[in-house]
Amino acid sequence: DWTPDSFIETTISSLKEKIGNDKVVLGLSGGVDSSVAAVLLHNAIGKNLHCIFVDNGLLRKDEYTQVLDSYQHMGLNVRGIDAKDRFLSQLAGVKDPEQKRKIIGRVFIEVFDDAAHEVQDVSWLGQGTIYPDVIESVSVNGPSATIKSHHNVGGLPDFMKLKVVEPLNTLFKDEVRKVGKALGIDDVILGRHPFPGPGLAIRILGDITAEKVAILQEADAIYIHNLKASGWYDKVWQAGAIFLPVQSVGVMGDERTYENVICLRAVGSVDGMTADWSHLPYELLAKISNDIINNVKGINRVVYDISSKPPATIEWE
Numbered sequence: 216d217w218t219p220d221s222f223i224e225t226t227i228s229s230l231k232e233k234i235g236n237d238k239v240v241l242g243l244s245g246g247v248d249s250s251v252a253a254v255l256l257h258n259a260i261g262k263n264l265h266c267i268f269v270d271n272g273l274l275r276k277d278e279y280t281q282v283l284d285s286y287q288h289m290g291l292n293v294r295g296i297d298a299k300d301r302f303l304s305q306l307a308g309v310k311d312p313e314q315k316r317k318i319i320g321r322v323f324i325e326v327f328d329d330a331a332h333e334v335q336d337v338s339w340l341g342q343g344t345i346y347p348d349v350i351e352s353v354s355v356n357g358p359s360a361t362i363k364s365h366h367n368v369g370g371l372p373d374f375m376k377l378k379v380v381e382p383l384n385t386l387f388k389d390e391v392r393k394v395g396k397a398l399g400i401d402d403v404i405l406g407r408h409p410f411p412g413p414g415l416a417i418r419i420l421g422d423i424t425a426e427k428v429a430i431l432q433e434a435d436a437i438y439i440h441n442l443k444a445s446g447w448y449d450k451v452w453q454a455g456a457i458f459l460p461v462q463s464v465g466v467m468g469d470e471r472t473y474e475n476v477i478c479l480r481a482v483g484s485v486d487g488m489t490a491d492w493s494h495l496p497y498e499l500l501a502k503i504s505n506d507i508i509n510n511v512k513g514i515n516r517v518v519y520d521i522s523s524k525p526p527a528t529i530e531w532e
């Protein structure tokens with residue numbers, strides 16, 4: 216019978232046997248999968264696991280410092296790399312969603328590769344790949360693959376020439392959470408909503424500027440704060456704010472404003488393949504809207520997305 220404890224025990228001993236005294240590099244994303252994979256590997260090989268956490272400038276507000284802190288508290292051997300400017304400069308003027316994804320994927324690989332080269336004699340790449348990722352990458356030539364190119368799997372560049380170790384590749388998401396819980400990982404990490412690799416870049420329609428990122432981070436932080444405070448964060452599968460580069464007229468005091476729109480998205484789902492928009496209470500939506508419009512300069516209108524998937528996707532890009 217599968218239990219988190221038996222999984223942990225057998226996985227740690229097989230990781231020890233497989234890896235021995237070799238070194239492993241692993242990219243942490245702040246998400247559940249990479250965090251659980253890292254802690255398993257850390258329990259098996261300790262300081263020979265070298266974790267790399269990249270700030271691409273497209274994370275949620277304060278997420279980079281908070282997540283890096285919690286990794287350090289967990290005792291992980293982790294190096295944070297501030298690559299904000301490198302990502303944003305490569306993205307300047309780019310509007311096409313797939314182009315943005317490609318650039319972010321490429322820059323991530325470059326930054327990660329530079330960091331990995333600084334670990335002497337590394338021979339393994341650790342990854343938080345879970346079972347559904349394995350299945351999805353097998354069907355990569357299917358019709359849905361061209362809709363959005365997910366780049367979490369098989370993203371290993373040839374030149375890195377590392378062997379791959381994926382301790383979670385037989386598990387489903389709920390099992391990963393159970394394993395994480397049994398490993399003592401904080402609920403703040405385990406209960407996190409899924410967050411796309413390209414981050415806020417695909418939640419800013421069209422071209423990305425540092426100013427738009429800052430506005431979206433503020434609005435998103437207010438949204439997520441209110442979801443947590445009201446108990447709704449754990450009831451929805453994924454939520455986030457989207458920056459719409461559409462200007463509309465408003466009034467602030469006696470002044471006429473002409474500012475952008477924030478769209479709120481919250482969905483219920485099992486695996487992200489289909490999703491229903493969440494029926495958040497009107498009172499909560501009203502509070503979030505007021506808080507955003509009163510506190511985020513550059514936004515004078517908030518809308519709620521009532522589209523389900525299919526035909527809409529969860530992300531807007």
Ligand code: XMP
Binds near residue numbers: 363364413487
């Ligand atoms: P969609 O928008 O396709 O999203 O309905 C389904 C789930 O996938 C996430 N998503 C991504 N994750 N890289 C990722 O790592 C991507 O390019 C990407 N695009 C979408 C999305 O957040 C949702 O959980």
